[in-house]
Amino acid sequence: MKPIESDFFARDTVLVAQELLGKVIVVGDCVMRIVETEAYRDDAASHAHTKTGRSAIMYDTYGHVYVYFIYGMYFCLNFTTETKGMPGAVLIRAGEPLQGIEMMMTRRGVERKENLCSGPGKLCQALGITNEHNGQQIGSGMVRLFDDGYVVERIGRSRRVGISRGRHLFWRFFVNGNKWVSR
């Protein structure tokens, strides 16, 4: 388990989104492998389409945790990317639960393992991610990221989910054929 350095994130967001597939997120006792991501830069679908109080973190940092509250109920987990004033973040949409599964099931209130992390809101609920994680540097706060040598065979690609603008961009990435991907 090799920790992922912040330099990893100081690159093009679309590339980072693909390379995050297969990596391992650790939050407390809970561990999951990333199987689905989406890239957001300064396109029309991105919070960073304009620089606001909320999206400033996408402009000003890389290798940090960006959490936002959505639909009055759910949180979404992102990792910030890019440098030199270009905003960016990768949304973590789904994962394969590896450890701490009992705790994740309790937090989610579900029985089926396939329903633990197969979506950005579910994933945050399973890991206990909330606003308090927002702004933390990856690796030095409660959210840690590792490369355990897992090799992703084939990367699938599609439009991003749940957006109205920016539909033309195919910036959703997933491990092809993986049972833990959302939808």
Place this chain on the structure above:
DNA sequence: CGAGAGATGCGCT
């Protein structure tokens, strides 16, 4: 099963 609607509150104009 698939489609549709309701839940629910904050950020932004």
Place this chain on the structure above:
DNA sequence: GCGCATCTCTCGC
């Protein structure tokens, strides 16, 4: 006030 990078439940087939 509006819209939202979602999820769950219900209803009909």
